[in-house]
Structures are given as C-alpha cells and as structure tokens.
Amino acid sequence: MSKTFFTVGPSQLYPTLPQHIQEALDKQIGTISHRGKQFQSIYKHATDGLRTLLSIPEDFEILFLSSATEIWERIIENCVEQHSFHCVNGSFSKRFYEFSVELGKTAVQAKAEFGSGFYAADLQIPSQTEIICLTQNETSSGVKMPVSEINKVKSKHSEALIFVDAVSSIPYPQFDFSVIDSVFFSVQKCFGLPAGLGVWILNKRVIAKAEAMLAKGIKTGTYHTIPSLLSKAKDFQTPETPNVWNIFLLGKVVEDFNKKGIEVIRKETDTKAKMLYDFLGKSSVFTYGVTDAALRSDTTIVANTSVPSGEVIKKLEAEGLVPGSGYSSYKEKQIRIANFPAISIQDTESLIQALQKHYA
Amino acid sequence: MSKTFFTVGPSQLYPTLPQHIQEALDKQIGTISHRGKQFQSIYKHATDGLRTLLSIPEDFEILFLSSATEIWERIIENCVEQHSFHCVNGSFSKRFYEFSVELGKTAVQAKAEFGSGFYAADLQIPSQTEIICLTQNETSSGVKMPVSEINKVKSKHSEALIFVDAVSSIPYPQFDFSVIDSVFFSVQKCFGLPAGLGVWILNKRVIAKAEAMLAKGIKTGTYHTIPSLLSKAKDFQTPETPNVWNIFLLGKVVEDFNKKGIEVIRKETDTKAKMLYDFLGKSSVFTYGVTDAALRSDTTIVANTSVPSGEVIKKLEAEGLVPGSGYSSYKEKQIRIANFPAISIQDTESLIQALQKHYA
Incomplete structure (x- = not known):
C-alpha cells in the first residue's frame, strides 16, 4: 500500500514526480553530458523557474551543491575570516554554529530554549560580526523566525552579511532580497524531490567577501569555493559532475509550482497550517510544541504528545498516514507534521x- | 529514438535501471527517512554487495560522498599535513594535484605527457611524502596504471598512504587491498547510474592519519571529516541527508553485477577492449590515443581521429550510437569510447x- 508521508524530510514526493521521472528516463537524462547543451538548458530551466517562483532579483546567483549541510560548510569557509554570529534554537541551527567552531572561527551564538525563538530586538550581535546566520525554519523544533524579524536584524546590522537557512520552508516565506544576502534550501523538503541536492542563492556582497578572502591568501576550499562555482555557473554548469537527474526534476517541479502559482501554494499552506494548529489547540493528547503563536512554523508543525510518538505513528501508519517523530531527544515526546506543497488539503484533513x- | 551512449561519464545507464527506478517509486524510496531502519538496510545492502563484488576486506570502510571530486578534497583535507605526491598524466589527475596546492599543501607531481603514463621504477617520490595519489584510469587520456605497477610503488614506499582514483574503471581492476590504502569511484561510470554519488573505500591507516591530524588541532573539515563520516557509517548512515535514491540504485546494480559474476564482467570487458583496439590498429582514420599498449585503458578507449570528432559523432548519432569526444583541448582530435558493463558485446560490435x- 502506498502511504502518505507527513515526515519533514525526506518527505512525500510531489505528485507529479513519477511522470517527470518517466520523462527523465525517456530523454536519457541520467546519461547526458554535464558539459553539453542539453544539460545547460536543464540547468537554466531550473534556475529561471526558481527566479520566477521566489522573485529572485537578477543580481543574485543560484548555485547547486550536494546538500544544505554542505552549504553550511561552504558559507563558513568562503565568508568568515574570524567572526560569525548564529541564532541557535534547535538542532540544525546548532549544527551550523558548530561548523564555524570546527573550522576554527570565533562563533558567537544567541541561544533559545528548544521550542522558543528570536525577536530581532532581543539580539546582542557583536560589532565585529562578519556574517549573521539565521534559521528561518527550525526543522527540529518547528520554530520560525518571521521574515519581518529577519528584516529588522538587517536594519540594525547593515554591514554584516545575512545568511538565511530556509531548508524546510522555501518557497513559502516571502523574503525581501534587498535585505538578506543569501538564502538556501534542500530539495527533499518543500519541493518533494528525492534528497541529494542543495540550492544556494547569494548576492554580490557575498561574492565580494569570498573574493576578498581569497585575495588575502586565505584557503577557502577547492572546487566549491564561490569563485569556482561561479566560473561554471555562468555557463550553466557545475565544477563537478552534479546530480543532473535531480536538477532536471527540480526544474520540472518548479514549473509545476509556477503553473499553480506561488500565491495559491502560500494560501493552501496557510489553510493547512490553520487546520493543524486549530486541531492541536483543542486536543487533550497533543499540545503546541511552540508556545509563542507568532513563532510557530508554517511548514513544519510540531506538537507535544502525551502518548509516545511511536504508538501514534504506528496506529496512523496502519491507515496509510505517516507523521514524523520528534527530533532526537524529543523523538517520543513530540510529533512533527510536514505542511509541504506535496501534501494536499484533503491529505491534511485525513x-x-x-x-x-x-x-x- | 533511444540512443546507445558510449560516452565515458555520465554514460549509458545499466539496462536494469528502469526496473530498479520503478521499484524505488513503488517502495517510496525518495521519501523514507535517512535515520530509519529501511535506509540502514539499503545502505548495508549496497556496501555488502560492493564488498563481495570487489573482494574488499572487512577492515576497510566504505563511505558515501557526493562525488569523486569531493573525495579528492576530503583526502587532502583529512590526510595531508604538508606533503602529497601525485602522478599526473591527464586532466583529472592534474585537478587532484591542484586541489592539494589550493589547500596550501606542498604537492609534488610526476608529470607524463598526455597519452603517456607511469611505471613505478621511473618515479622519484620524496621521502617525506605522506600520501601518494595514483590515477589508475585517466578518463581524459585513456591511460591506465596497471595494478602490478601500483603494487610496486607500494613496495618502494611502505610508509606513505596510497590513494587510487579508479573513478572510471572499478569494478574491472583487481586491486590488492594489502597494498593500497584507499580507492574511490563515482557511480555514473562503470555502474551505469545517474551521477550524484561517490564511493570512498579506505583502511585503518587512513583513519589513523585523519585522527592524528585532528588530535594535533589541524582543521580537517566538518560533517565530512573521516571521523564524522565513520561515526554515522557504523550505523549504516551518513552525516547529512544523502542521495538515498542513488544508494538504493547502486545496491541494486551491484546485486545484478554479483549475479552475473565479476569474472564474467571482467572477461566481457577484455573481449570488448580487444575488439575496439583491434579495430583501431587496422583503421586508416583512427589511431591509438595511447602508444604504449601496456598502458592502454581497459574501460576508456581513446583514439586519435583524422576526421574532426564532431563529424564522427554526428554521423554515428544519426544511427543511434554516441561515442564521446576528446577531452578539453583534444575535443576534436580524439574520440573516447566507454567500455563499461552497460555496453554489451553486441553494442560494441554495432x-x-x-x-x-x-x-x-
């Protein structure tokens, strides 16, 4: 029996995926050269589609890497000489912070309890901070940082570069690209693709920082330094043989999203989020994982459960519906429910x- | 019309791929958690199969990364304090050497002309060398380093770690795992899979070196340091959300290879290589790309062509057969023909x- 997965990543494949995979087989996409014209048009189709979907300005670049985890590493390597600042309110923002420490940087963190988040007014960001790392949607805890708060961070710290992890929320948030310098995501969340591809969107300030570090003789990597990535991206290519298959599929799903319309996707996301949070508000078994309503994620709904999550999942899985468990030490104490475009209003109702x- | 690709990577998909992709869809492999039991058994199935196929001893680890290009970088980061040595006889071995330079190491290269290669007796390897990087099969030039020569390098330099790039030849070469310390490949060559996965096989000496460097306080990376990779590999997982889909498909193709038998695969490879080289030897238009018969690749057959390769490819493509062009500046002067398991004796005959x- 085919099940509907409400897990938050990897997650339910977007319903059109099987037909796109068939097309990839028919067109021998797994075989074509990553240095040929056909691949260039696949690359361009995906990035053009993303530009439309997310209203990305022309002066931002769109790069393909292997995962958002890799992008964390490349951000620190390419853009931090010494000082990074991180808003940490869950396991993934914590890991991003730790990457900076492991690479020998002076990383400063603002720390919020699991299930809590940040308002710009509360942040004490050291003046020497080179980059500010914000997690717009914490997949582990279901806490978001509202875009309005991200914008306020920028107005108080105009010199630092702002990197936004939106791994499990894009395309939902409407970012102001005059405010953020970079945002990134993986395709196995809201885009409903198999895992194995990260997408990194960045502006000229980020590029200038990476170039300045290289000019100073700082070692920033090899094939995935920003200049190396850009030298190929200008020809719609990547330095290495990439996950061609997934770039093709991403372009196809983005085309589907654009046909449906981003406003419809956002409206349906709002509708499903309201249904789920309304249910949690009335339940005697489940309660909100995030107390502050303003910080509750739109795409990753987290609930405390008085029944161990393993029991809940088992019972629902027998009916073909698979919610996610809590993250790590919250595994049995919470459930997580994806509110991604692959999940319909009817699925959520069920x-x-x-x-x-x-x-x- | 479906074409048969003799390009050397990405290359012809293995004929069973469509059925394995259908199974992946039916089993919702694109959706399952990379922290769950089902993924662990997929990981184990792939590594167990590779162990059988390549006779990899139990004390070697098998790790999944995003590409062989990434593996070059991780080798230098994790295993070179200062001194690496590289046999460079083509574009890919050169790029591996350059990675070491870009990461600030003292990299020494032995250089052979394009189309030439190395014998162990000719190599002058500095005594302080920490790692020796050999490219068993140069995909750009079609030059191999015979396994017997690799074994001789080791006997002369027992302290240095030996890393073998066998990106476009595995599973053909019969490596002696008591001699080499590490070997790696990508799945879009001889395994006939879509690109987006690199496989890194390494022994305890390599692990000890990486651990010793970390213990000295040397920064060796983040999620893909060898200790980080191993901490997850022991549970049949990866640090990041990996290309689950491709790990599944690799396990399936390796199972097919094992059913067919590695000896049959090697024998067929020999047969097809002989057919192609015999043809080149008699041709008035094509000549051997590699003069020294002992160094001609078994899996990547390269020929000089007096007719521009673009014309040759165009003519053959009209008949559904697609040879590869030469690499980079040899694009029009050479053709490259894959002799991978996905290509049958009948295909080669055609x-x-x-x-x-x-x-x-």
Whole structure:
C-alpha cells in the first residue's frame, strides 16, 4: 500500500514526480553530458523557474551543491575570516554554529530554549560580526523566525552579511532580497524531490567577501569555493559532475509550482497550517510544541504528545498516514507534521480525522 | 529514438535501471527517512554487495560522498599535513594535484605527457611524502596504471598512504587491498547510474592519519571529516541527508553485477577492449590515443581521429550510437569510447561496424 508521508524530510514526493521521472528516463537524462547543451538548458530551466517562483532579483546567483549541510560548510569557509554570529534554537541551527567552531572561527551564538525563538530586538550581535546566520525554519523544533524579524536584524546590522537557512520552508516565506544576502534550501523538503541536492542563492556582497578572502591568501576550499562555482555557473554548469537527474526534476517541479502559482501554494499552506494548529489547540493528547503563536512554523508543525510518538505513528501508519517523530531527544515526546506543497488539503484533513478518531 | 551512449561519464545507464527506478517509486524510496531502519538496510545492502563484488576486506570502510571530486578534497583535507605526491598524466589527475596546492599543501607531481603514463621504477617520490595519489584510469587520456605497477610503488614506499582514483574503471581492476590504502569511484561510470554519488573505500591507516591530524588541532573539515563520516557509517548512515535514491540504485546494480559474476564482467570487458583496439590498429582514420599498449585503458578507449570528432559523432548519432569526444583541448582530435558493463558485446560490435562503414 502506498502511504502518505507527513515526515519533514525526506518527505512525500510531489505528485507529479513519477511522470517527470518517466520523462527523465525517456530523454536519457541520467546519461547526458554535464558539459553539453542539453544539460545547460536543464540547468537554466531550473534556475529561471526558481527566479520566477521566489522573485529572485537578477543580481543574485543560484548555485547547486550536494546538500544544505554542505552549504553550511561552504558559507563558513568562503565568508568568515574570524567572526560569525548564529541564532541557535534547535538542532540544525546548532549544527551550523558548530561548523564555524570546527573550522576554527570565533562563533558567537544567541541561544533559545528548544521550542522558543528570536525577536530581532532581543539580539546582542557583536560589532565585529562578519556574517549573521539565521534559521528561518527550525526543522527540529518547528520554530520560525518571521521574515519581518529577519528584516529588522538587517536594519540594525547593515554591514554584516545575512545568511538565511530556509531548508524546510522555501518557497513559502516571502523574503525581501534587498535585505538578506543569501538564502538556501534542500530539495527533499518543500519541493518533494528525492534528497541529494542543495540550492544556494547569494548576492554580490557575498561574492565580494569570498573574493576578498581569497585575495588575502586565505584557503577557502577547492572546487566549491564561490569563485569556482561561479566560473561554471555562468555557463550553466557545475565544477563537478552534479546530480543532473535531480536538477532536471527540480526544474520540472518548479514549473509545476509556477503553473499553480506561488500565491495559491502560500494560501493552501496557510489553510493547512490553520487546520493543524486549530486541531492541536483543542486536543487533550497533543499540545503546541511552540508556545509563542507568532513563532510557530508554517511548514513544519510540531506538537507535544502525551502518548509516545511511536504508538501514534504506528496506529496512523496502519491507515496509510505517516507523521514524523520528534527530533532526537524529543523523538517520543513530540510529533512533527510536514505542511509541504506535496501534501494536499484533503491529505491534511485525513490526518486530522485519523488523529481525532484515535486521540479524541 | 533511444540512443546507445558510449560516452565515458555520465554514460549509458545499466539496462536494469528502469526496473530498479520503478521499484524505488513503488517502495517510496525518495521519501523514507535517512535515520530509519529501511535506509540502514539499503545502505548495508549496497556496501555488502560492493564488498563481495570487489573482494574488499572487512577492515576497510566504505563511505558515501557526493562525488569523486569531493573525495579528492576530503583526502587532502583529512590526510595531508604538508606533503602529497601525485602522478599526473591527464586532466583529472592534474585537478587532484591542484586541489592539494589550493589547500596550501606542498604537492609534488610526476608529470607524463598526455597519452603517456607511469611505471613505478621511473618515479622519484620524496621521502617525506605522506600520501601518494595514483590515477589508475585517466578518463581524459585513456591511460591506465596497471595494478602490478601500483603494487610496486607500494613496495618502494611502505610508509606513505596510497590513494587510487579508479573513478572510471572499478569494478574491472583487481586491486590488492594489502597494498593500497584507499580507492574511490563515482557511480555514473562503470555502474551505469545517474551521477550524484561517490564511493570512498579506505583502511585503518587512513583513519589513523585523519585522527592524528585532528588530535594535533589541524582543521580537517566538518560533517565530512573521516571521523564524522565513520561515526554515522557504523550505523549504516551518513552525516547529512544523502542521495538515498542513488544508494538504493547502486545496491541494486551491484546485486545484478554479483549475479552475473565479476569474472564474467571482467572477461566481457577484455573481449570488448580487444575488439575496439583491434579495430583501431587496422583503421586508416583512427589511431591509438595511447602508444604504449601496456598502458592502454581497459574501460576508456581513446583514439586519435583524422576526421574532426564532431563529424564522427554526428554521423554515428544519426544511427543511434554516441561515442564521446576528446577531452578539453583534444575535443576534436580524439574520440573516447566507454567500455563499461552497460555496453554489451553486441553494442560494441554495432559501433565498430558503423565506424568501419563510414571510415573504412
């Protein structure tokens, strides 16, 4: 039996994926050269589509790497001489912070309790900070940083570069690209693709910083330094043989998203989020994982559960519906429910009905 | 019309791929968690299969990264304090050497002309060398380093770690794992998979070197340091969300290879190589790209062509057969023909007949 996965990544494949995979087979996409014209048009189709979908300005570059985890590393290597600042409110923002420490930088963190988040006004950011790392959507805890708060951070710290991890929320948030310098995501979350591709969007300030570090003789890597990536991206290529298959599929799903319309996707996301949070508000078994309503994620709904999550998942899985467990030490204490474009309003309704039936 | 690709990577998909992709869709492999039991068994299935196929001893680890290009970088970062040595006889071995330079190491190269190669007796390897980097099969030039020569390098330099790039030849070469310390490959060559996965095989000496460098406080990376990779590999996982889809497909193709038998695969490779080299030896249009018969690749057959390769490819492509062009500045002067397991004896026969017909 085919199940509907509400897990937050890897997650439910977007419904059109099987037909795009068939097309990839028919067109022998797994075989074509990554230095040929056909690949260049696949690359351009994907980046043009993303530019439309997310309203990315022309002066931002779009690069393909192997994962968002890799992008964390490349950001620190390419853009931090010494001082990075991190808002840490969950396991993934913590890992990003740790990468900076492991690479020998002076990393400063603002720390929030698991399930809490940040307002710009509360942040004490050291003046020598070169980059500010914000996690717009913490996949582990279900806490978001509202875009309005991200914008306020920038207005108080105009010199530092602002990097936004939106791994599990893009394309939902409407970022102001005059404010942020870079944002990145992976395709196995809201785009409903198999894992194995990270997308890095960055502006000329980021490029200038990477070039300045290289000019100073700082070692910033090899094939995936920003200048190396750009030298190929200008020809719609990558330095290495990339995950061609996934770049093709991403372009196809982005085309589907654009046909549907980003406003419709955002509206449906709002509708499903409201359904899920309304249910949690009334439940006697589940409670909000995030107390502050303004910081509750739109795309990763987290709930505390008084019944161990393993039992909940087992019961629902028998009906073909698979919610995610809590993250790490919260595994049994929480459930996480993806609110991604691959999940329809009807799917969400079915999940809520099943939860209500078993846990009135 | 579906074409048969003799390009050397990405290359012809292995014929069973469509059915394995259908199985991946049916089993929702694109959706499953990379922290769950199902993924662990997929990981184990792939590594167990590779162990059988390549006779990899139990004390060697098998790790998954995003590409062989990434593996070059991780080798230098993790295993070179200062001194690396490289046999450079083509574009890919040169790039590996350059990675070491870019990371600030003292990299020494032995250089052979394009189309030439190395014998162990000719190498002058400095005594302080920490790692020796050998390219068993140069995809750009079609030059191999025979396994017997690799073994001689080791006997003369027992302290240095030996890393072997076998990106476009594995599973053909029969390596002696008591001699080499590490070997690596990508899946889009002889395994006939879509690109986006590199496989790194390494022994305890390599691990000890990486650990010793970390213990000295040397920065060796973040999520893909060898200790970080191993901490997850022991549970059949990876630090990041990997290309789950490709790990699944690799396990399936390796299973096919094992059913067929490695000896049959090697024998067929020998047969096809002989057919192609015999043809080149008699041709008036094509000549051997590699003069020294002992150094001619078994899996990547390169020929000089007196007719521009673009014309040759165009003519053959019209008949559904696609040889590869030469590499970089040799693009028009050479053709490259993959002799990978996805290409049958019949396919090779068809290619030779077409070449004979047009270029008698």
